[in-house]
Amino acid sequence: MHTGVLYHVSTRFTSSLTDKFLTSPRGGNPLGASQLSIGYPLGAKAKDFGRVPTGRERSFMKQWRMWTVVFLIGAIGAIWLLRSAWLVSTAQPVVINNLAAPPVPTLNANRVAQGATLYAQHCAACHGANLEGAPNWQAGPADGIYPAPPHDNSGHTWHHKDDLLIRIVTNGGDPAYKSKMPAFKASLNEDEVIAILDFMKSKWGKDEREFQWWNTAVGDQQ
Numbered sequence: 001m002h003t004g005v006l007y008h009v010s011t012r013f014t015s016s017l018t019d020k021f022l023t024s025p026r027g028g029n030p031l032g033a034s035q036l037s038i039g040y041p042l043g044a045k046a047k048d049f050g051r052v053p054t055g056r057e058r059s060f061m062k063q064w065r066m067w068t069v070v071f072l073i074g075a076i077g078a079i080w081l082l083r084s085a086w087l088v089s090t091a092q093p094v095v096i097n098n099l100a101a102p103p104v105p106t107l108n109a110n111r112v113a114q115g116a117t118l119y120a121q122h123c124a125a126c127h128g129a130n131l132e133g134a135p136n137w138q139a140g141p142a143d144g145i146y147p148a149p150p151h152d153n154s155g156h157t158w159h160h161k162d163d164l165l166i167r168i169v170t171n172g173g174d175p176a177y178k179s180k181m182p183a184f185k186a187s188l189n190e191d192e193v194i195a196i197l198d199f200m201k202s203k204w205g206k207d208e209r210e211f212q213w214w215n216t217a218v219g220d221q222q
């Protein structure tokens with residue numbers, strides 16, 4: 001039995017290559033020979049050349065179209081889902097001084113947002129709303145007291161490993177240096193400190209972020 005698709009194609013094929021259809025089963029050319037000089041006439045339907053497709057054939061064509069659409073949507077969905085796995089698998093290890101650390105992990109957006117809120121509450125007054133540091137920080141210490149430094153790329157924070165940063169925030173600065181950096185162990189738990197650090201990391205450039213990650217992961221081995 002002919003399928004709808006085959007029917008369509010074979011009709012088109014024979015009608016454009018031969019003049020067989022001029023003596024079609026209905027007798028004669030239904031469209032007029034002059035229109036056929038360049039093959040299949042514009043707007044012509046398969047039914048103009050022969051029998052009308054049966055209901056079964058039409059429903060097959062409809063189903064075929066539907067499955068094509070379903071397949072395309074599925075393919076696009078699959079690419080979308082695999083996209084993140086692909087990004088992770090193509091991430092490069094961080095190599096500094098011939099020492100390789102795993103690829104920089106992706107920051108969790110919720111934790112970065114939580115860190116931004118905590119930073120605004122606990123740190124921004126001294127370190128600046130945009131991590132830019134106290135207005136006078138570049139002038140250096142006045143009377144031996146250091147102003148709050150920036151935490152962005154222009155600062156020093158990204159030079160330090162995670163555990164040192166966590167310790168500074170938890171225990172505060174060194175009293176021997178008259179540090180004005182408070183201890184936060186009474187007001188922030190370790191998860192909250194890590195969230196604040198993740199917020200800072202989200203503001204660093206690629207090089208600063210890679211260096212700090214590398215230093216945290218393998219810096220001890222060099």
Ligand code: HEC
Binds near residue numbers: 122125157182184
């Ligand atoms: C009262 C002001 C003040 C507040 C509030 C404050 N800091 Fe500080 N912080 C400082 C000062 C001043 C320094 C520099 C002196 C020092 O390092 O001892 C500093 C230093 C630091 C350093 C060391 C930076 C480096 O490059 O070595 C880190 C990290 C830090 N602060 C994080 C934080 C975080 C996170 C918060 C909020 C949870 C915070 N600070 C809140 C004043 C403050």
